Amino acid sequence: AQSVAQPEDQVKVAEGNPLTVKCTYSVSGNPYLFWYVQYPNRGLQFLLKYITGDNLVKGSYGFEAEFNKSQTSFHLKKPSALVSDSALYFCAVRDGTNDYKLSFGAGTTVTVRA
């Protein structure tokens, strides 16, 4: 079985401050990890993924995430948040040894205030 936990329902930061959205996962095999963002009344947009290689992954819109195997975490980060980053963020995982099914976290709402 595979699962994802996003421990924070909401994250609020001031514009220009660092942004972190937390994610921990559980899989039986090697994890494939993803971050998606959803703007109001829109579908999910892919931000970045970790499959293998460098633990620090860089993605779209200045976001990055760090894979930590010992802590089974994949936290999303942005050094300087923008008001336009306000959205719903989802972490997802799949077991690299099975088919393509993803398991999603419940989501974290990010609010960046001006």
Next chain:
Amino acid sequence: IAGITQAPTSQILAAGRRMTLRCTQDMRHNAMYWYRQDLGLGLRLIHYSNTAGTTGKGEVPDGYSVSRANTDDFPLTLASAVPSQTSVYFCASSDSQADTQYFGPGTRLTVL
């Protein structure tokens, strides 16, 4: 390139009625998926298809059926809708090699 299209955008449906949500992709992806999104629960997989001609059950398949007659289309059918199926439904697809799933714009379904 349109990516993934879904129809209708939204629908209000009486309980007991049959409804088919349409999904079409033009990326020639092998795999396709249907999810429902409910507040506080994230996205839950309903059904999936690894390739044309094959389908599989996800986390919450009861009350739903799918077919995959060709690569591009993956319709989701509610045979007899119930109010608990009120949700936002997303279709997605992925290329088996790239692993990233790409999502459609969603269908907002209300069952009364």
